[in-house]
Amino acid sequence: MRIDFTKMHGLGNDFVVLDGRATALPAIDATSAAALADRHTGIGCDQLVVLEPSTFADLRMRIFNADGSEVEACGNATRAVGLLIGTAASIETLAGIIHASPAESGITVEMGKPRFDWDVIPLAFAMDTQAMPVAWEELANPIAVNVGNPHAIFFVDDPYAIDMARLGPLIENDAIFPARINVNVAAVTARDAITLRVWERGAGLTLACGTGACATAIGAMKRGLVDRRVTVTLPGGPLEICWREDGEILMTGPATQSFRGSFDAAAYGMISA
Numbered sequence: 001m002r003i004d005f006t007k008m009h010g011l012g013n014d015f016v017v018l019d020g021r022a023t024a025l026p027a028i029d030a031t032s033a034a035a036l037a038d039r040h041t042g043i044g045c046d047q048l049v050v051l052e053p054s055t056f057a058d059l060r061m062r063i064f065n066a067d068g069s070e071v072e073a074c075g076n077a078t079r080a081v082g083l084l085i086g087t088a089a090s091i092e093t094l095a096g097i098i099h100a101s102p103a104e105s106g107i108t109v110e111m112g113k114p115r116f117d118w119d120v121i122p123l124a125f126a127m128d129t130q131a132m133p134v135a136w137e138e139l140a141n142p143i144a145v146n147v148g149n150p151h152a153i154f155f156v157d158d159p160y161a162i163d164m165a166r167l168g169p170l171i172e173n174d175a176i177f178p179a180r181i182n183v184n185v186a187a188v189t190a191r192d193a194i195t196l197r198v199w200e201r202g203a204g205l206t207l208a209c210g211t212g213a214c215a216t217a218i219g220a221m222k223r224g225l226v227d228r229r230v231t232v233t234l235p236g237g238p239l240e241i242c243w244r245e246d247g248e249i250l251m252t253g254p255a256t257q258s259f260r261g262s263f264d265a266a267a268y269g270m271i272s273a
């Protein structure tokens, strides 16, 4: 069985998108997701995105990291899906229902409201998530924010001076985070500007992380470092984040379709039911 895919990205955070809304796709598990995401033997991507019909929203979006783990949210992929749909759409995810709509400078996503209580940042034991009393060498006292998925945010002088390839996986997989964690390293450069790099849970160092930009902006606002509207500049480019007075997080930025293709489902362990 041949399956069509669309290759997309948001500021270089790249996706393989499978659209199962009209025709049901064969079952997808962690193994087949990781095989499709492999950059040597698969199509290659940071996340695999699977669209399905939804009874609660215009569509359902499932998100698999490159390691095959299925997760609750992906900001950049939500903008890519918004581009693919072409009109405003409600999207059901494991984190709840979010909304994407075309904007002047790309796509705007209403990402939901952030959460800070320790049980939504799965910790091995309860602690103050506003300034966790932990450190991994020069990365210390993070703030933990959940924007559908869990993030730890470290504020430093220069994110590009941090050895993310070594410290990222160390923190991602620390037992203190039994659901693992996305690792954000940020510098506040103005009341409306943040520089950010992200070691993503299940995907590693990416060119951009939409939920990381949201979580970092909220973390900086909670610490009084920035105002409620901020530009977060990642290696792949900038995202505009606004924390609306009603608590909703708005993220605006570009989305790009790179190419389309197809693959043999059986070659990736996707067996029709």
Ligand SMILES: N[C@H](CCC[C@H](N)C(=O)O)C(=O)O
Pocket (backbone or CB within 6 Å): 013, 046, 047, 065, 071, 072, 073, 074, 075, 076, 077, 149, 150, 182, 200, 201, 202, 203, 206, 208, 209, 210, 211, 212
């Ligand atoms: N690695 C994330 C999912 C993808 C998030 C990122 N690609 C984004 O744009 O938000 C996690 O395991 O929670």
